[in-house]
Amino acid sequence: MSSADPYRFQVNLSGMIDILSNHLYSSPKVFLRELMQNATDAITARRKLETGHKGSVMVELSGDGSSATMTVEDNGIGLTEEEIHEFLAMIGQSSKRDSDSLAAETSFIGRFGIGLLSCFMVSDEIIMLTQSAKGGPAMEWRGKPDGTYTIRKLETKLSPGTKVYLRCKPEAEMYFEPDEVGEKLFYYGALLPYPITLRTSDSSRVINAELPVWIEEPGLARSRRQEVLQFGQRLLGEQFGDFIPLRTASGRTGGIAYILPHAVNLNARRSNRVYLKQMLVSEKAENVLPEWAFFVKCLIWTDELQPTASREHFYENERLEQIREELGDSIRDELLRMAEYDPDRLQAIIRLHALSMKALAVEDDAFFGLIYRWLPFESTYGSMELGALVREGQKIYYTFTVDEYRQITHVAAAQSLLVVNGGYIYDGALLSILPQVCPEADTELLSVDDISLSFVELSSVERNRYYDFLRMADSVLQRFRCHVELKRFKPAELPALYTLSKESAALRSLEAAEEKSTELLSSVLKNLSASLNEAAYAKLYFNLDNPMIARIADSSDKVMLPIAIEMLYVNALMMGHYPMSREELAVLNKGIVRFIDWGLAKSAQTGGDDQ
Known part of the structure; x- marks a missing residue:
């Protein structure tokens, strides 16, 4: 048997672009994010080479409609001819892959070497001029979506950096409109530490203002309340009234947790915005905070999370788990501080987000002990805070289901029994542990059968x-x-x-399921029901x-x-x-x-x- 001959995979670039636009990336608009990330990484690399280098990015628009063009220029480290062949011709290669390169991999945002290809979603040709800060001639690279590209050396030496030219392709006009581009530049680069300038035929403006001091030290946000609230409104699109600073023990992850101004459902999708190396990576990060923290919308900046290939989410790993726990601790600690020093502020949050507070209280007895008095519960005395119910001085009976509460509420109220509805999520669990955090509270689980014990027998x-x-x-x-x-x-x-x-309740459930089931499943349920018939x-x-x-x-x-x-x-x-x-x-x-x-x-x- 002859030895097998090796072959290389052939990549269909047009098919790859379809994958990028329809599967990997959420929208063609991310091409601008990819260009900004490449520029940021290039500036980061040059800073490693030249300490004190001041980075900058210039975005220039000219023309309009289908004849619009865009130029994105950075003064980063640039590419040599060898690097162009290696990194722009090989799909999946990355200029940040080698630990022996100018900076360690963790200094960069991009890791997959496919970012530039996203530009084919809005342009039929990519032209790149680049000058390496390490020397050598300036280079021009032209790429087309059919997989071909050309490289030529320029006779003129350029300033170190990279300039990318894009011409609008049909149906991509909106991505070249000045207002849209300006909004997206701020959207992605609001936290970048160097200026991003947008230039059009009639104006030039810096998109991102000077970074607030509380980005480096989130604790300082408390003394700049209005500034922080306005910043959150611009970036997150909502008018907030309160916030909590976030910071991990290492200091490599920080942020601001804005208290949502409206109540939210437990199953509502989280939409936290995360900046990696000061560039926006995800606007809908759902796994960076504990499940109970659904009452906040966060701006988070970090340099220690690992993005997925689309750079819109993060890998679920040990590092993310630790960061999630520490960010949750930041929120919990601030709420505990409020309970002790600013109870009115905490009460306002609880009134709006009682469900989140209960979710945290179930996990943390110390927190429950501080806030239980303000948590609202439904009872036969009306909807009242738990502290007020305890102050009634009566035994607090509670049910574990809403149906049980509804069945006995009229009877219990007529007999002046204090019964609390523990059927809503977290309520029953909190009522069962209430005596542990409040010794004067006397609670007891009550069933419908227990109520019947108080009925008067006939003569x-x-x-x-x-x-x-x-x-x-x-x-x-x-x-x-x-x-x-x-x-x-x-x-x-x-x-x-x-x-x-208990048996009759189980039987009713089985019979209800049997009526709605297929014939096969119905026969199985009927057999189960038969075993309960005697006692049910x-x-x-x-x-x-x-x-x-x-x-x-x-x-x-x-x-x-x-x-x-x-x-x-x-x-x-x-x-x-x-x-x-x-x-x-x-x-x-x-x-x-x-x-x-x-x-x-x-x-x-x-x-x-x-x-």
Whole structure:
């Protein structure tokens, strides 16, 4: 067998450009970011070569519409002829790849050597003039999207740096408009430490102002409140009222966490803006902060995260995990400081972002101990802060589900029980640990069955009197696996209370799923249901203090009574917010029709006289 001959992959550049524009990059507008990143890396490299070098970038626009051109010039380190062949002709190569190059890899933003190709998304030709700061002739490189390029030496020596020329291609005109270019230059380069100048036929202006002092030292932001808020409004597009400075232990990552001026959903997408080596890399970084920190929108600057190939996100690695934890600590520490020294400010944040505060409190007992008094909870005494509920001096009962709370809220309120709805996310967990951070608080988990323990039993005379009624009611509701009990309880306006045991709740869930499932899955669920049938009985408590129940229990109408019992059953389900099965809905509909028929028949008998 002959040895295999080696072959090289052939790269279809036009196909590569399609991948860049439709899959790797979020939009053609990123070509400007790639040019800025290349310029930034070139300036960084020259600073390593020439200490004290002052970098600058000039962007010039001329013409308009389809004849518009753009020139992006930097005074960075430039490229030699050898480097042009190596880095611009080899897809995937990077001038920053070698640890023996002018600067270590971590000094640069770009790492993949494909940034310049993004320019083909807006131009059918890329022309680059470059002069290496290391010497040698100036060079011209011309690239086309078909994969061909030319190189020639220039007779004239240029100033060290690189100049890229782009001519607008059809349907890319918007990316060459002065306002759009100016906005994107600021968008990507607002934190760069050297001037970016935009020049047009009738104006010239520096895009990025001098860097604020609190970029290097975020703690100084506290004393420059209005400046920081205005900076955030311009970059993030929202008007903020408060913020928290961020800084990691190493000092290599910092930022400002702006408190969102509106409440947000737990599942809302995070949109933090991250600058790597002072260049915007990601405007929608979702994994740089802990999950509970969804009440802030951040500007973050760092030199220690590793970007993905698109340079719009970051690799999930140990370094990112550590930074995420430390940024979370910055937010937590500032909130703790507010709790001690500026409680009014913290209360304002909690009122707007209670869910985030609860999410953090679940993770941090010390934080919970400081802020629990201001956290809002729904209770039978109304919506109140937890501190006010503790000050009531009563035992605080709570439920673990919203449905349980809704089922017992009327009964509990009538008996002056303080019950808190623990069914919302984090609430039940916080109520269970409240005594650990607040010793004077007495909490206890309450179920619907527990409420029934306070009901008043019937006398022996009453038990005998209503024996036949209870036997009939049990018989009528047997097909729903529901036992009936007759009690006296408050409020008298509530005719019946439906309660589920753990087994009966599981069975109802299985049966509800079975009704919506495929035939195969339905048979599996039916087998599971069969194993629960024996013990899975619910209870329906009729309230003898309710005038309607008293009349029905004393009724001897053998035709009306079963229908009335069924209607009271489905009414109790609705009052308890239980989803009803098809059979129960049929009972409701049939009962309504029967009562309407009776009413019409009676009206006909009396000639329509209601008196």
